[in-house]
Amino acid sequence: MAWQTIVETLPPGGDYVRILPELVLSIFGMIIMLLDPVMDERSSQRKLGGIALIGALAGLAATLYQSQQQFWGPAFWEMVRVDAFSVFFHFVVAAVTILVILSSYEYMEVQQIRAGEYYGLLLFGAVGMMLMSSAVELVLIFIALEISSISTYILAGFRRRSAISSEASVKYFLLGSFATAFFLYGVALMFGATGSTSISKIGEALGQYANGGGPLLAYIGVAFMFVGLGFKVAAAPFHIWTPDVYEGAPSPVVGFMSTAPKAAVFAVLVRVLFQGQAPGRVWLIWVAAALSMTIGNLAALVQDNVKRLLAYSSIAHAGYLLIAFAVWPQSDPKNGISAIMFYTAAYAAMNVGAFAVVGHLAGAGERYVTLEDYSGLAKRSPGLAAVFTIFLLSLIGIPAFGGFFAKFYVFAEAARENLIGLLVIGVINSAIASYYYLRIIVVMYMREPREEEPVAAVPPGLGVALGLSLAVTIFLGVFPRPVLDYLTRSVEQWH
């Protein structure tokens, strides 16, 4: 009898499919954690990496399975929602995880890092990010955010012998905890203002106000939530941690945490701002976008450390992406949302690729990360230099690469919304940005190498990761059509 009540209170079986990728990844993460202590330490790295890879691939397969229309809809008492929108972000997170695992393989051996928890944490982080993109309830979003954040705090400190890595981890942890506290505070205020933590109910409550307004409490709530989320995507003025953490953290981890959690947080922002009818969002976003682009780009101009340079560049890119969020309450956000999704995918491909190259060149202990170390790379390793150049050109936004269309859609969105000021700031910034990316290319191609020794050959795992991200970067730049078609369709079903 008691057994039956328990069974009745359980959610229906279909609900589990709606969190299938998260389940799969969690199981694999736990397997890795359990196997790690019983395996021989010297040989465990490759095996555990292999299991992690299989796990991530299984997560990807689960996402594909989940993407069938029959599974779309709410689950777990309207806490998560599977639709084309969340499936897209699941896919991005899974793909990034695969790429990062592939590029970590050799890196871990070179850096002599113990592998067990590393791969486990990567998978757990991915679980949090996936859950973030399908959660439609603020408390669950908070939990997912914490799952993802705590994994990345630890991952940032994985080069234990290096002081800056530990510094990065502590800094990230302390500041990140403040930021999530702000988010939680915002959630509480939202609850006070609308009586619910479900985003759709909040949207209904706030939708009654004309012209995207709301009670004062909701304004403050949105602002506080934005502090927390803005911190995670490294949007100015909550970006201060970024360069230090990116400099200290292991390069593949930086590739991971500069793309996958950002994608997930942007998905949350889409839901909170648009579905939640957040009041005052346009100006909030306007200021954050303008600041992020300008601060990121200006600071990047003077960097001599490639990792710091790319850190500032990622702040700037968060700024470009935020432009697409600046949609007036009375107009339809659908175009903006597909621009956001496209940008997320393109940025993930090129940035993971760029950091994979950086990680490979850095050598043991990440010694070679200054601009000087890249001089004459075209002579020492022509292939790697060419690949890196393509990623950088894509980051500049040169036609024929994904970054171009990504920026283009975002700017087109600003023009459509008549935000000419933001548009002009954006285009001026993207011109400024071309300088510092170009500096790297110039150093690689037009300077003599400082030391003649050739770069270590590209290991197979890294090669596959680079090839895949390169293919996606070029594909999105030449044939953006199929992806856009998919995005447009998925946004149609979004509500």
Added chain:
Amino acid sequence: MNGLDRSILTLVTFIPAAGGVLLFFLPRRDREIRWFAFLVSLIAFFASLHLPVHFHRAEAGFQFETNSRWIPTPNIHYHVGIDGISLWLVVLTTFLTPLCVLISWRSIHDRVKEFFVLLLVLETGLIGVFVSLDLFLFYFFWEATLIPMALLIGVYGHGRRVYAAVKFFLYTMVASVFMLAAILWLYAKTGSFDFVTIQSAIRSGGVENFVSAAQWLFLGFFIAFAVKVPLFPFHTWLPDAHVEAPTAGSVLLAGVLLKMGTYGMLRFNLGLFPKQSHANAGWIAILALIGIVYGALVAMVQPNMKKLIAYSSISHLGFVVLGIFSFTQSGLNGAMFVMLAHGISTGGLFMLAGILYERRHTYEISEFGGLATPMPTYSTFFLFIVLASVGLPLLNGFIGEFLVLSGAFQAKAWWGVVGATGVIWSGCYLLWMYQRVFFGQVKHEENHSLRDLNVREQFALWPAAVMALVMGVAPLLWLNAIDPAVHNVLAAMPQMIAKVVSQ
């Protein structure tokens, strides 16, 4: 319209890039690579000859059009087509590229394959700029020319090549994002990137807020073009880029790349914003006049041959801008003709300077003197091209400058007066340079033994020299295609035509 007519522009545009991609996979045998690149550029040239042969010269609209959808959202089309304005610029590009290949035959010996790949990709970008009728496509090609050109300068150039390449890239990149902003604004209001659609929407007044934004849009386009031309005071990147660029880079830079700017003014500033063009013509013409005189004066004092030619380009391009913003039939015809003539003659001058550099590894005028004795054929060619550039009647420079000046006189007499001094200045600096390099005694020992032109170099120079003559003798062959298109541009400004006629 048959199938070839529809696809010929696509063919001409992409033959070089396709050749470049093939070249990329060829083994590194420099000789074969050079021949292959030469062959590809020749094929592109002969294919492009289809255009003037089958062009309906009396018609003003776009011909050889292809319009198919590339990306649904945003509404981007692969829309190409040419009229009398772009026709000759396409042919100029395909004409100069084989000469560039020939002139780089020996001077490029390191990373040969990459050099020719870049050159061919650059050619595709340049042609693409001239044939695009979709603003997005235009911007795509516009930006796409930047990378190969910057790499040509930065990798294969001389001395301060990196500085020059970065300066070139940044100047033009920064300026062109303003054009992007303007293009995006137009798209947001009209829902189309199509030049013809946008043009008719503007003309029928169907674009909301256009009146208040038009001046900014005009400036957004104008700044991008003015830097490319380069119009005074945006010219400072040009001398650096030219001096450090390899010869082929200089030839394409001066011959074609600068014309992207003046072409853009003609097509987009005048085509989309006739009222604003007219309202702004005053200060633009003054900048053009300053460019003519200033460029010439600075050219005169240059100790470096290549820098001298670079500043002379600033002066000549000033004529083009002056002609365009005179809004007269003859001014615009002349501007078009100066573009073509300058492409041939300055391209020729850069090739000649490059030939000398190959032998002596310097461009300093003071290093030479009396070269007419050891290099008679070379100095004859040089004189011929110099005279064409100066504007000797019966050679190509004369026709264009004459038309521009007569147009400028019609618009405002003092524009013509000041502009006409430019013709005198160009005589001064070019002939003085010629005198210092070729006449007198041979002052430096090593100059006695300089080789005269070999067969390959003559092959590169003959076409340029012949064209300089033919264009000077029979300009109508070109002008009868240009004239209707120019008329079409001016037809959008009835109030101005009336004004000119009444004067």
